[in-house]
Amino acid sequence: MAESQARISLEEFERLCAESAPFLRHYDFRTEDIGVGSARVRLPYDERHIRPGGTVSGPAMMALADFCMWAAVLGAIGNVPLAVTTSLNINFLRKPDNTDILCHARLLKQGRRLAVGDMWLHAENDGEPCAHATATYSIPPLPEN
Amino acid sequence: MAESQARISLEEFERLCAESAPFLRHYDFRTEDIGVGSARVRLPYDERHIRPGGTVSGPAMMALADFCMWAAVLGAIGNVPLAVTTSLNINFLRKPDNTDILCHARLLKQGRRLAVGDMWLHAENDGEPCAHATATYSIPPLPEN
Amino acid sequence: MAESQARISLEEFERLCAESAPFLRHYDFRTEDIGVGSARVRLPYDERHIRPGGTVSGPAMMALADFCMWAAVLGAIGNVPLAVTTSLNINFLRKPDNTDILCHARLLKQGRRLAVGDMWLHAENDGEPCAHATATYSIPPLPEN
Amino acid sequence: MAESQARISLEEFERLCAESAPFLRHYDFRTEDIGVGSARVRLPYDERHIRPGGTVSGPAMMALADFCMWAAVLGAIGNVPLAVTTSLNINFLRKPDNTDILCHARLLKQGRRLAVGDMWLHAENDGEPCAHATATYSIPPLPEN
Numbered sequence: 271m272a273e274s275q276a277r278i279s280l281e282e283f284e285r286l287c288a289e290s291a292p293f294l295r296h297y298d299f300r301t302e303d304i305g306v307g308s309a310r311v312r313l314p315y316d317e318r319h320i321r322p323g324g325t326v327s328g329p330a331m332m333a334l335a336d337f338c339m340w341a342a343v344l345g346a347i348g349n350v351p352l353a354v355t356t357s358l359n360i361n362f363l364r365k366p367d368n369t370d371i372l373c374h375a376r377l378l379k380q381g382r383r384l385a386v387g388d389m390w391l392h393a394e395n396d397g398e399p400c401a402h403a404t405a406t407y408s409i410p411p412l413p414e415n
Numbered sequence: 416m417a418e419s420q421a422r423i424s425l426e427e428f429e430r431l432c433a434e435s436a437p438f439l440r441h442y443d444f445r446t447e448d449i450g451v452g453s454a455r456v457r458l459p460y461d462e463r464h465i466r467p468g469g470t471v472s473g474p475a476m477m478a479l480a481d482f483c484m485w486a487a488v489l490g491a492i493g494n495v496p497l498a499v500t501t502s503l504n505i506n507f508l509r510k511p512d513n514t515d516i517l518c519h520a521r522l523l524k525q526g527r528r529l530a531v532g533d534m535w536l537h538a539e540n541d542g543e544p545c546a547h548a549t550a551t552y553s554i555p556p557l558p559e560n
Numbered sequence: 561m562a563e564s565q566a567r568i569s570l571e572e573f574e575r576l577c578a579e580s581a582p583f584l585r586h587y588d589f590r591t592e593d594i595g596v597g598s599a600r601v602r603l604p605y606d607e608r609h610i611r612p613g614g615t616v617s618g619p620a621m622m623a624l625a626d627f628c629m630w631a632a633v634l635g636a637i638g639n640v641p642l643a644v645t646t647s648l649n650i651n652f653l654r655k656p657d658n659t660d661i662l663c664h665a666r667l668l669k670q671g672r673r674l675a676v677g678d679m680w681l682h683a684e685n686d687g688e689p690c691a692h693a694t695a696t697y698s699i700p701p702l703p704e705n
Numbered sequence: 706m707a708e709s710q711a712r713i714s715l716e717e718f719e720r721l722c723a724e725s726a727p728f729l730r731h732y733d734f735r736t737e738d739i740g741v742g743s744a745r746v747r748l749p750y751d752e753r754h755i756r757p758g759g760t761v762s763g764p765a766m767m768a769l770a771d772f773c774m775w776a777a778v779l780g781a782i783g784n785v786p787l788a789v790t791t792s793l794n795i796n797f798l799r800k801p802d803n804t805d806i807l808c809h810a811r812l813l814k815q816g817r818r819l820a821v822g823d824m825w826l827h828a829e830n831d832g833e834p835c836a837h838a839t840a841t842y843s844i845p846p847l848p849e850n
Binding site for chain 3: 361363364379388402
């Protein structure tokens, strides 16, 4: 039973974001779900994320992917805010529609020191992904328990 | 002579950014130099970019790298705002100091359809890089000239 | 109907490999399936691919991923041998068992100029992947048809 | 003085390769130099590495990059054969000439647990790189000293 429950709740995760990650205010991410090594996050469509051509900017999509992976990692290891990205790779696949963008992240590997995951981004109401990313997080040494 | 001069001036580049890329306002990037396939951009230190641990967030560094690469690409091909990132890979190497972050980008390849470059990021006054990235831009078909 | 049929047959693909890709002889890949933008390839376990620690080397897995992606690309665009990899990113997730390694590739995007795909590698009889990769192929201009 | 000397000698490195890495025989790499976190390796031109179009295959270049990075890592940390690649990203930039290919690797970061480096590949007698790669190695816990 415990295995299927995220090690951080949505409430605790949102409190952590509000208290210690000021950079998130700009994006207004909505964390819709956190599981054990998985997460779903929404980037609300907003004029402030627009790039030439009228679509959501690459940096906003990279921020979304990285944030969603962080949520998935904390869903697996609990409230360890100093888990940090060591690398991220993203492929931009299609111009997204001018709507909210959703990201799904899941861990491919959860080691003691590293977690690796992939992230799918798609415009709401579009079945095809607009971007795909992979990332590695470094997990700081955890207290024994 | 012409070979050593960027195909977009700083003034023209800044006008393009102001007119068609609203997402840039958040970052307040200072484009300090554009050459033929190279650029140097500064991210001023600001509380709004801070992540847990008090340092500049990964997304802010990814945005800086991507933007600096875009400046380098336009420095090589001229004012072609629809050149778009197709992929970006970043390695975070060290926690940067709490100062401005500088990025240098240069093209490794400039083809007709793709440009590939790498980007070095470092905290001001620190000789060691805090991140290294590579990216590929897709260049839309250009009018013959 | 045509949509669901690969644009290159297994026989034609194997003939192409035998005739023009001498580097493949070393790996002895078995192409088990090619679909429209997908492929499954087996790397038979062999002492010649072993690295320190007794497991299949990273380079053998990278070769497998790249080759499997090539099969998937040709399954989507037909016999275009000069489609070439422009970039590849791989994450090694777990030490594989000392068995054959299987790779599944599928395209995430098939554009006119670029194809992007991801590849999953796993040791036979192991449900967990030992590696995950993404790659971009450049598609040469095709004759109109 | 000690700082400028590689922690593994060319002789010791070659013995390690010969004894525990059978997969290397196929490539016939020539390790020309190992420093503290740097290395230079040559891939002799050979018909067995050829891909469609007559040039050295991507997998041979990936193997070269990965091997050269391994030499650079052991040059920094000593004879630790179980240092393993966790990720590798490569951009293929130009078709190389049909000559030997040289690779230079150097570490961008050497942490206790991870080493990150980049690798430049170029055909002999060609100043322009044919490929550029970055890779991360995981360093197993070392005995205290």
